[in-house]
Amino acid sequence: MIEHRPFLSLDVISRDWLDARLHFRFGEFGRADHVPLGALYVWNDDEFAPHSGFGLHAHREVEIVTWVRSGAITHEDDAGNRARLVADSVQAMSAGCAVHHAERNEESSPARLFQIWLHPRTPGGTPRWATRVCSRECREGRFVTLASGDPDDVRTGALPINADARVRIATIREGATLHHVLRPPGHAYVVADHGRLDVGQIRLAPRDGLVVTNESQLTMTARDDTDIVIVELVG
Template structure:
């Protein structure tokens, strides 16, 4: 089954320099019927104006992945880590017993990134940070695994049975993703227009994919996708 979530129905927030679209309940947006999808708790499509950002703030017991869509994201944390990532790069922070960090756009151009929170498989992990700069061409015409559970092959390891993959397709191209029995997926049309299993997706729409053997995306225009493969509930 394909359940499309249109961007117009998602939560929204405008806070000066910060422009957000919430896939699930977050901050001032609360919908008791839309708290999470499986272990996927938060997906915020955030845009920072030039020189905007989050000052140092705490997190705990959450797996946090940030995927840069466009612009430059600068991270600093209480573990002594600091980095600046660009389009198509990803960072990971296992908040565990507690960590403090900041995120900023220190440039004169807008920054767009997906802020992703994944429920961990247990509480109390030692905090950890990592990032990876992926070659853009590695996702062109194919799925590129960017994060996965500890048994997965992705360069970013997370404390949860979930695989996170991205792909970029030219107009008219198709790409399939096999879903094993007992699995479900959450797909986001990050950029462009396309469809999944014949169901239309506009830019920034999402689709809950359940009871399907595979997810086949087709790009109507050049399209950028992210897919979360997880255990069904």
Template sequence: MMTLRRAEDRGHADHGWLQSHHSFSFAEYQDPAHVQFGPLRVINDDVIAPGAGFGMHGHRDMEIVTYVLQGAIAHKDSLGNGETVRPGEVQRMSAGKGILHSEFNPSLREPTRLLQIWIHPTETGLRPGYEQKAFAEADKRGRLRVVASPDGRDGSVRFHADAVMYAGLFDGEEAAELTLDPARKIYVHVAQGELVVNGERLRDGDALKLEGESRLTLGAGQQAEVLVFDLAA
């Protein structure tokens, strides 16, 4: 079974300095039909104004992945980490038993666009942790590259979740296939551009949920950047 969700059907919050589109229920946007998908709890598509950001705030018992599409985000946390995340890099923060962090757009001229992703961990009360890695464009070009996984496979960041996260770039005739376990859930999110996924044309912000499917096909992209999540049912 495949379920298509168009970008315009997501929740939206306008905070002036922040424009945020919510794929799942978040803050004031609450939709019982879109609370989570397997352990995938949040995909927020955020555009942060120059010099603006989120002040120090807390999280617990959640695996939080930041994926930057444009600009950069400056991160600080209560573990002493202070890093800048840019396009091509994946940041994983394990909130565990509790962590504080802040995120700001360090540019005074350009906006930052990012996806913040929350995934429920397999265990609660873990020690908080942080990891950040860069993945070359060539490694994602015309293929799905594992960027986060429970075992850190293929040099991906490691998180405490029953999920595997892939990233891919597709343009023109570039295409890829992935064999699926029909017992698991697959969530495809087109972050930028356009892409045909299992016969459906998806555009920036669109998503496709797959359940009971055995194959994923991607192709006919137009400057597409896509994230694919292989999730516990």
């Protein structure tokens, strides 16, 4: 089964410094019918204005994967980690029992990112943070796993997360087709970033989302050059 969530149908959080579109309902925000999908319960399409962002704040019991689509953000946390993440960078943070962190755009141009939150497989634990770059060249025409709770994925370069899920990305060119096999139970969430994408008979506009349940394979054809970001549930 496949459910289309057009970008223009998503709920909006608008501040002086933040424009966010919510693929899932979280607390009082988001559409009531946009319920979580297994461990996946937040996917926000965020744009931070220059010289703005989230100051130091706390998280616990959550796995957060951040994909920087354009611009750059600066991460800082109370474990002593600090890094500037440029476009094509991914960050994975396990909040564990508690972590305080800040995430800011310290640049002179906007930053666009996906914020993906997952319920942890096991509660508690020591907070953990890591980052890596995944260039367009390395993901051209194929899916690369950015972060995963599967040890086999971690051994081949994915950032570790404490969740029954994997976060992947592929870049495909206009007219190209990818046939992507889903591991049982065949649940996933798909977003076409900056180009149009056909998934089976469904036509996605840029930044549209797609809820996939009980499917064994997806056939994806690009109508423009685009990135495809997918969260697959593996438990």
